Amino acid sequence: MKSELEDRRSQLVAMRERVLRAAHDIAEDDNEDGELSSAAGDQHLADHASEIFDREVDDSLEENAGAIVREIDLALERIDAGTYGTCLGCGRPIPEERLAAVPYAVLCVPCKRDEERG
Ligand SMILES: [Zn+2]
Numbered sequence: 001m002k003s004e005l006e007d008r009r010s011q012l013v014a015m016r017e018r019v020l021r022a023a024h025d026i027a028e029d030d031n032e033d034g035e036l037s038s039a040a041g042d043q044h045l046a047d048h049a050s051e052i053f054d055r056e057v058d059d060s061l062e063e064n065a066g067a068i069v070r071e072i073d074l075a076l077e078r079i080d081a082g083t084y085g086t087c088l089g090c091g092r093p094i095p096e097e098r099l100a101a102v103p104y105a106v107l108c109v110p111c112k113r114d115e116e117r118g
Helices: 002-031 044-081 096-101 109-117
Strands: none
Touching: 002 044
16 A cells, blocks of 8 residues: 555656646746747748747646646645545545546545536
């Protein structure tokens, strides 16, 4: 059991780093507004359209990254507290296949759905 948790912890830590790096890259891109990358220099119009599109995607990615990092932190805290894998909503165990798909899940699927519904 313990080594399973340790595996999960390193998985979460690696995931956290990846998300943070992605968010960082996006933030860097934002600082280079107006500069065309040399590879895209001969397609101004198309680039402009895709730039606008990219920015919208980036914004939601940036928001998502923050939310995901918070959830990962929460999951890591729960590993330390020994409550990882237990639903925050109903207190029942979160199914293993859900944790395999979403290692930072702190709610089971029905509770998550309730939360999203408000
Ligand atoms: Zn639940």
